[in-house]
Amino acid sequence: MNNFEWVCPTRIIFGKNTEERVGEFIKQYSNKILLHYGQGSIKKTGLYDKVVNSLKNANVEFIELGGVQPNPRLSLVRKGIEICKKEHINFILAVGGGSVIDSAKAIAAGVKYDGDIWELYEGKGTLKEALPVGVILTIPAAGSEASMGSVITNEDGWYKRSINYDILRPVFAIMNPELTYTLPPFQTAVGAVDMLTHVMERYFTNIRNVDLTDRLSEATMRTIIKNAPLALKNPYNYDVRAEIMWAGTVAHNGLLGTGREEDWATHDIEHEVSGIYDVAHGAGLAVLFPAWMKYVYRHDVNRFAQYATRVWNVEPDFFNLEKTALEGINRLERFYKEELNLPITLSGLKVPDDRFEEMAEKATEKGPIGNFVKLYKEDVLNILKLAK
Numbered sequence: 001m002n003n004f005e006w007v008c009p010t011r012i013i014f015g016k017n018t019e020e021r022v023g024e025f026i027k028q029y030s031n032k033i034l035l036h037y038g039q040g041s042i043k044k045t046g047l048y049d050k051v052v053n054s055l056k057n058a059n060v061e062f063i064e065l066g067g068v069q070p071n072p073r074l075s076l077v078r079k080g081i082e083i084c085k086k087e088h089i090n091f092i093l094a095v096g097g098g099s100v101i102d103s104a105k106a107i108a109a110g111v112k113y114d115g116d117i118w119e120l121y122e123g124k125g126t127l128k129e130a131l132p133v134g135v136i137l138t139i140p141a142a143g144s145e146a147s148m149g150s151v152i153t154n155e156d157g158w159y160k161r162s163i164n165y166d167i168l169r170p171v172f173a174i175m176n177p178e179l180t181y182t183l184p185p186f187q188t189a190v191g192a193v194d195m196l197t198h199v200m201e202r203y204f205t206n207i208r209n210v211d212l213t214d215r216l217s218e219a220t221m222r223t224i225i226k227n228a229p230l231a232l233k234n235p236y237n238y239d240v241r242a243e244i245m246w247a248g249t250v251a252h253n254g255l256l257g258t259g260r261e262e263d264w265a266t267h268d269i270e271h272e273v274s275g276i277y278d279v280a281h282g283a284g285l286a287v288l289f290p291a292w293m294k295y296v297y298r299h300d301v302n303r304f305a306q307y308a309t310r311v312w313n314v315e316p317d318f319f320n321l322e323k324t325a326l327e328g329i330n331r332l333e334r335f336y337k338e339e340l341n342l343p344i345t346l347s348g349l350k351v352p353d354d355r356f357e358e359m360a361e362k363a364t365e366k367g368p369i370g371n372f373v374k375l376y377k378e379d380v381l382n383i384l385k386l387a388k
Contacts, residue, residue: 001209001259008253010146011172014246016238018174019050019136022093023058025172029132030091032061034084036104037095038068042138045182051095051136063087068096071274071281072103074118074154080107081117084131092133094170097187098142098194098281101135105150105168108133121152121161123366130165135173140180140245141191141282143198143252145173153275159362160275175249177241185232189340190282192228192244196221197285198251201267204296204303204372205260217256218310223247225311229339265370266292269380272359277351286336287346291387293329296373301325346388356384 013021026033035051042048055062065080083089084107094104108131110117119125135145144150148169151162180188203217227243234240250256269292270284297304305321308314308328317323336342343349360380368374375383 002207002261004258006254006258007166008146008169008255009171010169010253012146012175012249013172014175014242016176016178018176019047019179020054022051022134022136022174023054023056023060025174026055026060026091026093026134027058029134029171030089031059032087032089033063033091033093034080034087034089034104034107035062035064035093035095036068036080036100036107037064037066038097038100040066042095045179047095047136047138047179051093062093063089068100068103070099071153071160071278072099072106072151074106074152074156077103077106077110077117077152080104081110084111090131092131093136094133095136095138097137097139097191098144101133101137101142101144101170102150102152104133104135105130105144105170106152106163107131109150109163109165109168118152118154120163121154127163127165127167130167133168133170135170136179137173137175137245138179139183139187139191140175140248141187141194143195143248145170145175146249146253148254149252151271158275160271162271173249175245177238177245180241180245181236183235185235185341186280188228188231188235188244189342190280190286191248192224192340193282193286193336193342195224195244195248195251197266197282197289199224199256200289201264202257202260202262203307204263204300206300206372207259207261210260213256213258213260214306216250220247220250220256221311224251225335232340261371263370263372265372265375268363268369269359269383272363273346273349273351276355276359277349279349279351283342283349286340286342287344287349287387288383290329290333290336290344291383293332294386295379295383297325297329298322299373304328346384353385353388356381356388359384
């Protein structure tokens with residue numbers, strides 16, 4: 001096990017009707033905030049009215065900035081930074097899923113950063129302070145409600161890049177599973193994929209003697225695998241939605257990566273796909289992670305066989321562990337296709353193969369990606385071809 005430091009200061013407020021207390025929690029930090037949200041679904045569901053009433057009852061002034069898209073855009077981030085500076089706003093409330101939260105984090109960083117915010121995402125600057133961010137989570141998937149990460153898409157060249165700083169972890173996250181009842185089946189499905197991939201990016205590691213986080217990761221994956229299909233069949237099952245929502249946070253708050261070397265090559269490749277073609281992040285991962293697995297599994301057949309046995313209940317063939325490993329990958333693909341009703345090829349996502357070279361080049365422009373196996377441009381190209 002590697003040395004590690006893990007800091008996760010996000011206060012989790014979990015359960016029914018917790019969104020009605022948001023004014024109470026914000027009041028501890030500010031009396032003037034930016035209310036940040038997406039395309040307006042929170043107004044259709046009535047959540048917007050609940051939030052506004054709570055803010056008004058707490059005498060918290062707010063300025064709105066809606067319009068966050070999936071794969072959140074740099075242009076809106078820059079607009080938010082401008083508003084916060086002009087209006088002297090010192091707190092951001094993100095109401096939505098990972099895209100809204102990532103956008104809010106970018107704004108929070110940009111207000112305090114002395115330079116253009118995109119410099120941080122290009123790795124050309126360092127973030128030393130940021131505005132505090134609070135969250136009301138409506139789409140369990142990205143885990144951004146308690147993570148250090150933010151992913152933004154720059155429309156100039158369609159680059160999708162990330163930053164990671166502990167100071168970007170939200171100060172609180174309000175998580176009411178009831179708010180996820182009205183999610184479209186597709187959002188529930190790709191959210192489950194995102195969560196699973198967050199765990200698997202950590203699970204496939206070269207570090208030995210990480211038994212505790214192995215077992216925690218396996219339990220988290222099995223929880224998602226069990227409950228995601230149940231949520232699709234019965235969207236109003238509170239207990240099922242609660243399991244999924246909490247699993248999404250645990251999958252990406254950093255706990256499961258403690259003491260481990262993490263990979264993240266598949267995320268880097270997927271960012272190029274969704275950056276150009278604007279596919280849902282989880283949908284891209286459903287295609288690309290199995291392709292990555294097929295490309296690298298021989299690097300550590302034992303770990304892939306362990307994954308197959310412990311996560312998918314594959315009967316181990318001790319005389320042919322490769323067979324066991326491959327069956328685990330097959331079961332993951334079948335789960336995505338048959339249980340979650342998602343495409344498992346790039347062509348199924350309507351992503352053509354004419355820009356594979358460009359995506360491989362952009363993914364590796366700063367050098368090889370991943371840690372489990374270092375991937376160079378040709379490797380990324382081969383994985384994209386496997387996925388087509």
